[in-house]
Amino acid sequence: MDFNQVKEILDLVNKSELTEFDLQMDNVNLRMSKNTSSQQISNQTVLTDSDTRFNEPVRKENLQTSSPVFEEISNSAPIAETVADGALVHSPIVGVIYTSPSPDQPAFKKVGDKVTVGETLCIVEAMKLMNEIKSEVDGTITEILIEDEQVVEFNQPLFRIA
Incomplete structure (x- = not known):
């Protein structure tokens, strides 16, 4: 083999x-x-x-x-897609989503939070490596499309930023 x-x-x-x-x-x-x-x-x-x-x-x-x-x-970066209701941030890899740096800490971002380019939105664990997903746009988080510890697919929408 x-x-x-x-x-x-x-x-x-x-x-x-x-x-x-x-x-x-x-x-x-x-x-x-x-x-x-x-x-x-x-x-x-x-x-x-x-x-x-x-x-x-x-x-x-x-x-x-x-x-x-x-x-x-x-080396892949999150894919940001602009749509009528704002930009969608997609997962660049398959893995498990973590919305906070550790279980006992608050989430990186919640609906209504302002974000700037380069701010960490969440972490995707793939093959025991933690990959920070950073915002590629400035704006306000209007929708979080994932839950903590959810398995996500490549190119799956994670956040909507307006």
């Missing part, structure tokens, strides 16, 4: 309503689990140059070919 096959399986599971997926064939054991509101911390396996669990050693050039995918995701 090569990296492209794993990506294809990941994409299929992500688009499905499955919350968990296990695949065991030959000497490959693949387990996927979607984020839920009650997240669990799991052990992570780090692949090394000498790792041979996938029938062949992991090569640095193979890892480098996958890097741009992650780079593109981490």
Whole structure:
């Protein structure tokens, strides 16, 4: 099983309503689990140059070919779309939304709050990385289209700013 096959399986599971997926064939054991509101911390396996669990050693050039995918995701900015009722701020990635910096602190923004370009609106957790979603427009938040700890899709509207 090569990296492209794993990506294809990941994409299929992500688009499905499955919350968990296990695949065991030959000497490959693949387990996927979607984020839920009650997240669990799991052990992570780090692949090394000498790792041979996938029938062949992991090569640095193979890892480098996958890097741009992650780079593109981490460098993407929220998409702001101007509509008649104001600008819609969309999620640049798939993940879990957090509306406050921590559970015991107030939300970054609520309806009626003024925002300026660069202010943090929320956080999207993707692959255990916290990504701040910042406003790309000045204005007032007129609608919050998501709830705390909700799973959001790529390009899903999050906020309306007028």
